[in-house]
Amino acid sequence: MSVALDHEPKRASINFAKSAGWVTGVAAIAVAFLAPYIWMVASSFKSQFEVFSALNPLNWRAFVPVDGSWANYAQLFENGKVATGLINSFLVACIQVGGALVLCTTTAYALSRIVFPGRRIVFGIILATFMLPTEAIVVPVYRVISGLGLQDTLIGIALPWLASAFGLLLVLPAFEEIPRELDEAARIDGAGHFRIFWNVILPNVKTALATLTLIIFLFSWNSFLWPLVVTSSPDKIVVQVAVAQSVSPGELPNWGLTFAGATAATIPLIVLFLFLQKYFVQGLATSGMK
Amino acid sequence: MAHLAEPRAAGVRGQLRTPARRRAILAATAFLAPFMIILVGLQYFPLGVLVRDSFYRFSLFNPEKARFVGFKNYQKVFSDPDTLQSLFVSVLFIVGFLILVLPIGFVLAVFLNQARRGRSLARVFVFLPVVTSQVVVATLWTFMLSRDGLANAVLGTVNTGPISFLSDSRYALPTLVVVTVWQQVGLCTIIFLGGLQAIPRELVEAASLDGASAARRMWSITVPLLARTTGVTTIVMTVFSLQAFAPAYIMTGGAPDGTTNLIVYHMYKTAFLIKDPGFASAISAVVLIVALAISLSQSRILRPKWSY
Numbered sequence: 252m253s254v255a256l257d258h259e260p261k262r263a264s265i266n267f268a269k270s271a272g273w274v275t276g277v278a279a280i281a282v283a284f285l286a287p288y289i290w291m292v293a294s295s296f297k298s299q300f301e302v303f304s305a306l307n308p309l310n311w312r313a314f315v316p317v318d319g320s321w322a323n324y325a326q327l328f329e330n331g332k333v334a335t336g337l338i339n340s341f342l343v344a345c346i347q348v349g350g351a352l353v354l355c356t357t358t359a360y361a362l363s364r365i366v367f368p369g370r371r372i373v374f375g376i377i378l379a380t381f382m383l384p385t386e387a388i389v390v391p392v393y394r395v396i397s398g399l400g401l402q403d404t405l406i407g408i409a410l411p412w413l414a415s416a417f418g419l420l421l422v423l424p425a426f427e428e429i430p431r432e433l434d435e436a437a438r439i440d441g442a443g444h445f446r447i448f449w450n451v452i453l454p455n456v457k458t459a460l461a462t463l464t465l466i467i468f469l470f471s472w473n474s475f476l477w478p479l480v481v482t483s484s485p486d487k488i489v490v491q492v493a494v495a496q497s498v499s500p501g502e503l504p505n506w507g508l509t510f511a512g513a514t515a516a517t518i519p520l521i522v523l524f525l526f527l528q529k530y531f532v533q534g535l536a537t538s539g540m541k
Numbered sequence: 542m543a544h545l546a547e548p549r550a551a552g553v554r555g556q557l558r559t560p561a562r563r564r565a566i567l568a569a570t571a572f573l574a575p576f577m578i579i580l581v582g583l584q585y586f587p588l589g590v591l592v593r594d595s596f597y598r599f600s601l602f603n604p605e606k607a608r609f610v611g612f613k614n615y616q617k618v619f620s621d622p623d624t625l626q627s628l629f630v631s632v633l634f635i636v637g638f639l640i641l642v643l644p645i646g647f648v649l650a651v652f653l654n655q656a657r658r659g660r661s662l663a664r665v666f667v668f669l670p671v672v673t674s675q676v677v678v679a680t681l682w683t684f685m686l687s688r689d690g691l692a693n694a695v696l697g698t699v700n701t702g703p704i705s706f707l708s709d710s711r712y713a714l715p716t717l718v719v720v721t722v723w724q725q726v727g728l729c730t731i732i733f734l735g736g737l738q739a740i741p742r743e744l745v746e747a748a749s750l751d752g753a754s755a756a757r758r759m760w761s762i763t764v765p766l767l768a769r770t771t772g773v774t775t776i777v778m779t780v781f782s783l784q785a786f787a788p789a790y791i792m793t794g795g796a797p798d799g800t801t802n803l804i805v806y807h808m809y810k811t812a813f814l815i816k817d818p819g820f821a822s823a824i825s826a827v828v829l830i831v832a833l834a835i836s837l838s839q840s841r842i843l844r845p846k847w848s849y
Contacts, residue, residue, distance in 0.1 A: 290691055380585075395587050
């Protein structure tokens, strides 16, 4: 009996301890993952002197843009490589997204809707490139791209990665889920493959296409090694290379200005991510599950 | 990996009449050609170029003047002290990364799998660095960890430091590992969360009714059922860390004394700064073979799941 009586306060205290643990854990996560971003964004509105005076000794001003100004951003867009980089990165990402949308959907259609000899072989050839580490083949890809005369062009940045096995695997399940009766009916009505592809299949895989668009945009926007290798002139620079160059070793870089560049390179993606989280997580989790 | 469903649209295979078959081949060619041309031309063909180049000595300015050197470039991969050090550093980097990222990702996933207020927000926080570019992460942390950066300012409040995280050879590589963990742990967490959510709730509840403690449930149900997820995560994370480039390029330049000279960065320098693409190709080939071996081990781990 007495056991049952003192059970209640005990459970309450366990619940309290659990809640306290939860709150502490979430707070720790927030500090560990958000504080660096907050410091970066706050500092991007400050002069070099203000950035350092908030750190020595450390005070709350480090995380708040007190007396902030847009001076760094103004400088960035007046003469900066970052401004050129933002435009180029956007163009490259558009080429890459557009290309991937066309190539992955037509290929997924052929593999899921047309019976032809060698289907399995074609699928195998594509699948084999899935785990190919892109960073390890930049040297020969550079040789091929420069052989085509496409080095130092925006097309050259995007082209090698258009035929993406990852993109195909991302959309293929959606194509296979569509009931065959749908295209069967269209075929009886006299529709050819292209009509079926355009009018029957594509309208039914919109979610998969949205995921593909976001993930390819993310990969393209964030890619660094390949654009660094294949471009050389300042008007072809992409935003990641521009940010990397502003951290030039040797001299003391302008922290506020560099942070403004890094912020400008990151905000578009974070905004996209916050609004379209579901698709991002689905897509990237597939990249894990393969 | 994914298996291909049979599109039984036009009847049983092999029974197609010739005109229909010809039409199918024609349509398939039209739909597949763009993808396959780019895939073969810009992924398979370069692989051939890579193998060929690795047996030659030449410069990128004048690739026609190449000299055949047999296996010399490969011999050099395993005898050149800088390259050997780079391979060793990369192994340390990968092992250190895995040792940290897997347990932390797992603990975060278990923690964030609780049905409590604020969990989706906390998941967003953990995932932010995954959608941030490696360049921005490396830049941000270079400043955070510099002698007069945020990390040393925090240490200053408890009267320690300053520590030269990036220029002291004792700290530089561990620092790169920690920064890479910070960036990638969100992906690891999301994959583990997917695995956790696939565990049947009844199983856990039944064990709970039988009087199994939380620790017991974790050890006897959750951990074994996540074995496959853990295998997948390990391989994905290994291949990711094998390709790490931006941390070395931006944060340290391979310094101090080559202790952070990650293999892809070493390959980049060899090809485009030292301008010895033949040797760089041999290094690439070695990286590729390692990555391939890892992916093949993945297909072995995953096979039981596919054969349903």
